Amino acid sequence: MALCDAEGVAALTMRRLGAALGVEAMSLYHYLPAKEALLDGVVETVFAEIDAAVTDVEPADGWRARIREQFLAARRVMLRHPWMPPLLASRTSVPPNLFFYYDAILRTMVEAGFSYHIAHRALHAFGSMPLGFVQEPFGPAMTSEDDDAFEEHMAALAQSLPHLTAMMESEAHDTDDPTMGWCDSQVEFEFTLDLLLDGLDRLRG
Amino acid sequence: MALCDAEGVAALTMRRLGAALGVEAMSLYHYLPAKEALLDGVVETVFAEIDAAVTDVEPADGWRARIREQFLAARRVMLRHPWMPPLLASRTSVPPNLFFYYDAILRTMVEAGFSYHIAHRALHAFGSMPLGFVQEPFGPAMTSEDDDAFEEHMAALAQSLPHLTAMMESEAHDTDDPTMGWCDSQVEFEFTLDLLLDGLDRLRG
DNA sequence: ACCTGAACACCGTTCAAGT
DNA sequence: ACCTGAACACCGTTCAAGT
Numbered sequence A, B: 001m002a003l004c005d006a007e008g009v010a011a012l013t014m015r016r017l018g019a020a021l022g023v024e025a026m027s028l029y030h031y032l033p034a035k036e037a038l039l040d041g042v043v044e045t046v047f048a049e050i051d052a053a054v055t056d057v058e059p060a061d062g063w064r065a066r067i068r069e070q071f072l073a074a075r076r077v078m079l080r081h082p083w084m085p086p087l088l089a090s091r092t093s094v095p096p097n098l099f100f101y102y103d104a105i106l107r108t109m110v111e112a113g114f115s116y117h118i119a120h121r122a123l124h125a126f127g128s129m130p131l132g133f134v135q136e137p138f139g140p141a142m143t144s145e146d147d148d149a150f151e152e153h154m155a156a157l158a159q160s161l162p163h164l165t166a167m168m169e170s171e172a173h174d175t176d177d178p179t180m181g182w183c184d185s186q187v188e189f190e191f192t193l194d195l196l197l198d199g200l201d202r203l204r205g
Numbered sequence C, D: 001a002c003c004t005g006a007a008c009a010c011c012g013t014t015c016a017a018g019t
Helices: A002-007 A014-018 A024-032 A035-055 A062-079 A084-090 A097-113 A116-126 A145-155 A162-170 A185-203 B001-009 B012-018 B027-030 B035-055 B063-079 B084-090 B098-111 B116-126 B147-155 B162-172 B185-202
Strands: none
Touching: A002 A014, A014 A024, A014 A035, A035 A062, A035 A084, A062 A097, A062 A185, A084 B084, A097 A116, A116 A185, A116 B027, A116 B098, A116 B185, A162 B098, A162 B116, A185 B185, B001 B012, B001 B116, B012 B027, B012 B035, B012 B063, B035 B063, B035 B084, B035 B098, B063 B098, B063 B162, B098 B116, B116 B185
């Protein structure tokens, strides 16, 4: 995890991990069947961190506030490990540590009057939000790279994208920064979360 | 894309692509600066496919029905390329083809009375749903592998996971298959989509 | 302009051999 | 039990050399 945090998940190779542990890469195979198991372990470790952070959340009034605080606690962990969403998306085995978290969410919901059926649907609707992130086609680290080329490209396409252009202009009025950087992912995250929680509240039996 | 569809994105190597084209891997570097550009191109091509499918959707009555049909059309494309979500999550550059799609979504919403501000929030709230998938911690191909070990593991943990167990039992009543496989991702997708659309409808100015 | 062969630095992984 | 060295098959990529 230290390697991933410092240099991204691509830096986590058997040889580099061995070197960081003062050992040859081949020695790791005495503890792991393959690299996949190593990646599974990293994912599990992050989930353990999330589980701990979520458990530390002091119980709030009502199911909404409780779940809301828990997801936001998970988000604070997730922001420390931005390499996690792509890694998680690539996993093919199920991460056991997460079951406890899901059980806790279910408990909160059924105690608030939800049927297991709706609570089940809710778990799916939450998607990756319990883990503190939403999968968006435009990721976080996307605007940073070729900023000039991007600006030019957008300017050239402005006429073909009237509503996108109008939206950017309209939103830019409220801020100093006239680029795509005006998106506040924390605000967006909470907006989406509240949208889902409001909707679920209406389905409560 | 043929390589990815057949054997997954890991099978798309410069050498194998070269071989498939009847050419040495090194020749590809006359057309591409690096492999990243190749992957960007694959993503762009899938988005073009989605754009085409979405444009073909016959205009429905009302913004909700229209967006709903478009997302479901995208989903039909996405189901043909299950390797796409992890690949997309790993990209660091922004996929230009998607701008047109987003512009169309915005158009539908503002014509229905939404402010650009709420429409902007809505784009974020949709997350990856315009592309026809939701990022869930438990992916699709996850139960298939070590099914026996998984069942045993769950059985051992059943007491520690009372609500998860109760939910599975409750849901199993409605179906023949008593495993995790009872989740109908199509139904879940539409449930989540409607939850968001309902919530947004209430925010319309 | 387009393609190639040889080479480089880096992977994950196997295996027989060391202590 | 734990670690190593050498080796294998595979990467992405560079570059000088071919046509």
